Amino acid sequence: MMERLREGANSLVVKIILSLIILSFVFAGVGSYLAGGGQMVAATVNGEEIDVREFEQQVQQERNRMQQQGGEQFLNLMGDPAYVAQFRQMILNQMINDVLIQQHADQLGLRVSDAQVRQEIFAIPAFQVDGRFDNDLYNTTLRRMGLTPDGFAERMRSDMRRQQLLAALAGSEFTLDSELAGVSALESQTRMVRTVTLSLDDIASDVTVEQSEVQAYYDMNSTLFTRPDQVKASYIELSAALLADQLEVSAEDVQAYYDANIARYSSTEKRRVSHILIEGDSSEAQAQAVLDRLNAGEAFADLAKALSADTFSGENGGDLDWIEKGAMDPAFEDAAFALASVGDVSEVVQSDFGFHIIKLTDLDGAVATPLAEVEAQIRTTLQQDLAVNSFFELKDTLADVAFEKSDNLDDAAEATGTTVQTTDFISETDAPGVLADPRVIQALFSQDVREDGFNSEVIELDSERAIVVRVDDFRYEEVLPFEDVEADVLETLTQQKAQEEASRLAEEMLAALEAGETVDAEFGDAEAFTRRGPNWVVANAVFGLPKPTEGPVYGSATGFGGDVIVFSVESVQEGQVADDLRPFGQQMLQGLSQQSLESVMDSLLSNAKVTSNVN
Structure with missing residues (x-):
C-alpha cells in the first residue's frame, strides 16, 4: 500500500488534494492558532x-x-x-x-x-x-x-x-456608640404577628387546566423540553488513594523506615554551655593561656567573669543557657556538641567572633518517640509511597492495553486489577462524580470516543488519579415528544395557575383588610416574630412594614414551598440595648467593609479592560 501511495504522490489529482489540505491548514488551522489562541484563555x-x-x-x-x-x-x-x-x-x-x-x-x-x-x-x-x-x-x-x-x-x-x-x-x-445602640435595639425588636396561609397545594387541587392549554404551552415552549446529547459511559478509574487501602506493609518495613528516619521521631538534643571569649591581638595565645589556667584548677566561672569579652554572659560565669543545633556559629556549635560529658571543657575554638573555651554544664539528650506510638503513621506513609509507585506502573499498563484493545475496557481492567464502572445516559451538565471533569466530558463527546467507539486516552485528573472512558451508547439532542412530557407540562401549568390564584386571593384579602372589611379567612393567634426567626422570608416582610399606629398593618409573603402567607402586624415591642455592643460593632464593620469592597470593585471594573471568551 505504501508503494502505491508513493507512486501516486506525483499524480495531478493527489497534488490538487494536497494543495487543498495545505490551504485549509493555512486559513483554518494557522489562522485559528493566531487569532484563537484565545481558546486557551477564559478571560x-x-x-x-x-x-x-x-x-x-x-x-x-x-x-x-x-x-x-x-x-x-x-x-x-x-x-x-x-x-x-x-x-x-x-x-x-x-x-x-x-x-x-x-x-x-x-x-x-x-x-x-x-x-x-x-x-x-x-x-x-x-x-x-x-x-x-x-x-x-x-x-x-x-x-x-x-x-x-x-x-x-x-x-x-x-x-x-x-x-x-x-x-x-x-x-x-x-462606628459610633450611638449607632451601635440603635442597631442593638432594632436587632432585638419583637413584633406580634397573626398569619393566615393560602396553601398552594389546596389551591392547585381546584385548578383546572384544559388539554388545549397543555398542548399550546408545549408548542410555544418546546425548547424547554429538549433532551441534550447523552451517552452511556464505561470507565476505569485509577487512584493512588484507593490503591493505598489495598496495600499491606510488613512490620519489617515499618521498623526499617523508623530506623532510617529516627531523627524525625526524636526530640531535639539540647545542651547548656558556658564560654569564655577572647578577642583582640594575640587572642589565640591569650585563650590558650586561659585554658592552661583552667587545666591548672582555676574556676571556669571566675575566669569568665574576669576575662571574657562577652561581658553579658561573663557576669553569669559564661553561661549561654540552652542551645540547639543550627542556632550558633558552626565552629562553636561543632565543638559544643562534641563534648561528651557534663563538666567537659573544649580546646581553644576559633569562630567568626574570636577564640572560645567552651564548657558543657548540662545535657538534655534527644529522646526517640517509641515505635509503637508512630507505627500507624509510618505504615500510612509507606502505603502512600507504595501506592504512588504502583499507580504510575498501572497507569502505563492501562494506557497500553486500552490503546491496543481499543474496542473494550475489559482487557484493561483485567490487566490493572480494576473494575469497569458504567452509567446510564448522562449529558455534559449532569455527569456524576469524576465524569463531570471537563477533560472527561470533552473525551466522552469527542468523535473518536462517542461515534467511532474507541477507548479514550488516559486522562490525568491530577498527579495521582487517572481515568479511561468509552461510550457504550449515545443519542443526539432531541425535543422530547409531547406524549413523553405531557404530565410535566400539566404540572408546570397547574403550579403556575395556583401561584397566580394565590397571589390574586392575597391581594383581594389585603385590599379588604385595609378597607376595614371582614375577610373569609381565620387568622391564627398572635406570635412573636424576631428578625432572626426560623421563617426568615416572612420575617423580612414583617419587619419591612412600618410600625402599627392606629391599628394593624397588613402584608404578604411567599413562603419556601410557594404558599402565600398573609399577615397582620398587631404591635411592636421595642428592643433593649445590649450590655455588650462589640458583636454589633463587628457586624456593622463587616457590612461597611463589604460596602467599601463593592465600591472599590465597581470602580476597578468600570476602569478595567476585560474581555471574556466563555459562553
Whole structure:
C-alpha cells in the first residue's frame, strides 16, 4: 500500500488534494492558532490572562462542592442550560474580581515576604503531624492536588495579599456608640404577628387546566423540553488513594523506615554551655593561656567573669543557657556538641567572633518517640509511597492495553486489577462524580470516543488519579415528544395557575383588610416574630412594614414551598440595648467593609479592560 501511495504522490489529482489540505491548514488551522489562541484563555483582565484550564478547574471544584450540599436538587438545576451558563459566568466573574484585587494590591505596593508565606504554610493543620509541620505530608498532599510547592506558595502569597487589601478596607471603617445602640435595639425588636396561609397545594387541587392549554404551552415552549446529547459511559478509574487501602506493609518495613528516619521521631538534643571569649591581638595565645589556667584548677566561672569579652554572659560565669543545633556559629556549635560529658571543657575554638573555651554544664539528650506510638503513621506513609509507585506502573499498563484493545475496557481492567464502572445516559451538565471533569466530558463527546467507539486516552485528573472512558451508547439532542412530557407540562401549568390564584386571593384579602372589611379567612393567634426567626422570608416582610399606629398593618409573603402567607402586624415591642455592643460593632464593620469592597470593585471594573471568551 505504501508503494502505491508513493507512486501516486506525483499524480495531478493527489497534488490538487494536497494543495487543498495545505490551504485549509493555512486559513483554518494557522489562522485559528493566531487569532484563537484565545481558546486557551477564559478571560483577559487589563492584559492579564485567566487560563481556561484553571477556569474549568474552578468550575469543577465549585460544582463538586455545590453537589455535595444540594444533592439531587442541584443536579436538576444543572440540567437547565440557562442555569449552567449563569453558574459558569458567576465563577468567571469571581476569578476576574480576584485578578482585579491582585492588580490593585500591586498598585498599592502590598507585599508578602517568603518568610510570611512559609510561616503561613507551616501553620496549616493539613500539613502537620502531632502539631508539627511534616514536609513529606506536605509534598504528598500537594501532589494529590496537582500542585507544585512553588505553585502552592504563590497561591498562598496571592491570597495573603488579597487579605491585606481587605483588612486595609476594614481598618478604614468605624462606628459610633450611638449607632451601635440603635442597631442593638432594632436587632432585638419583637413584633406580634397573626398569619393566615393560602396553601398552594389546596389551591392547585381546584385548578383546572384544559388539554388545549397543555398542548399550546408545549408548542410555544418546546425548547424547554429538549433532551441534550447523552451517552452511556464505561470507565476505569485509577487512584493512588484507593490503591493505598489495598496495600499491606510488613512490620519489617515499618521498623526499617523508623530506623532510617529516627531523627524525625526524636526530640531535639539540647545542651547548656558556658564560654569564655577572647578577642583582640594575640587572642589565640591569650585563650590558650586561659585554658592552661583552667587545666591548672582555676574556676571556669571566675575566669569568665574576669576575662571574657562577652561581658553579658561573663557576669553569669559564661553561661549561654540552652542551645540547639543550627542556632550558633558552626565552629562553636561543632565543638559544643562534641563534648561528651557534663563538666567537659573544649580546646581553644576559633569562630567568626574570636577564640572560645567552651564548657558543657548540662545535657538534655534527644529522646526517640517509641515505635509503637508512630507505627500507624509510618505504615500510612509507606502505603502512600507504595501506592504512588504502583499507580504510575498501572497507569502505563492501562494506557497500553486500552490503546491496543481499543474496542473494550475489559482487557484493561483485567490487566490493572480494576473494575469497569458504567452509567446510564448522562449529558455534559449532569455527569456524576469524576465524569463531570471537563477533560472527561470533552473525551466522552469527542468523535473518536462517542461515534467511532474507541477507548479514550488516559486522562490525568491530577498527579495521582487517572481515568479511561468509552461510550457504550449515545443519542443526539432531541425535543422530547409531547406524549413523553405531557404530565410535566400539566404540572408546570397547574403550579403556575395556583401561584397566580394565590397571589390574586392575597391581594383581594389585603385590599379588604385595609378597607376595614371582614375577610373569609381565620387568622391564627398572635406570635412573636424576631428578625432572626426560623421563617426568615416572612420575617423580612414583617419587619419591612412600618410600625402599627392606629391599628394593624397588613402584608404578604411567599413562603419556601410557594404558599402565600398573609399577615397582620398587631404591635411592636421595642428592643433593649445590649450590655455588650462589640458583636454589633463587628457586624456593622463587616457590612461597611463589604460596602467599601463593592465600591472599590465597581470602580476597578468600570476602569478595567476585560474581555471574556466563555459562553
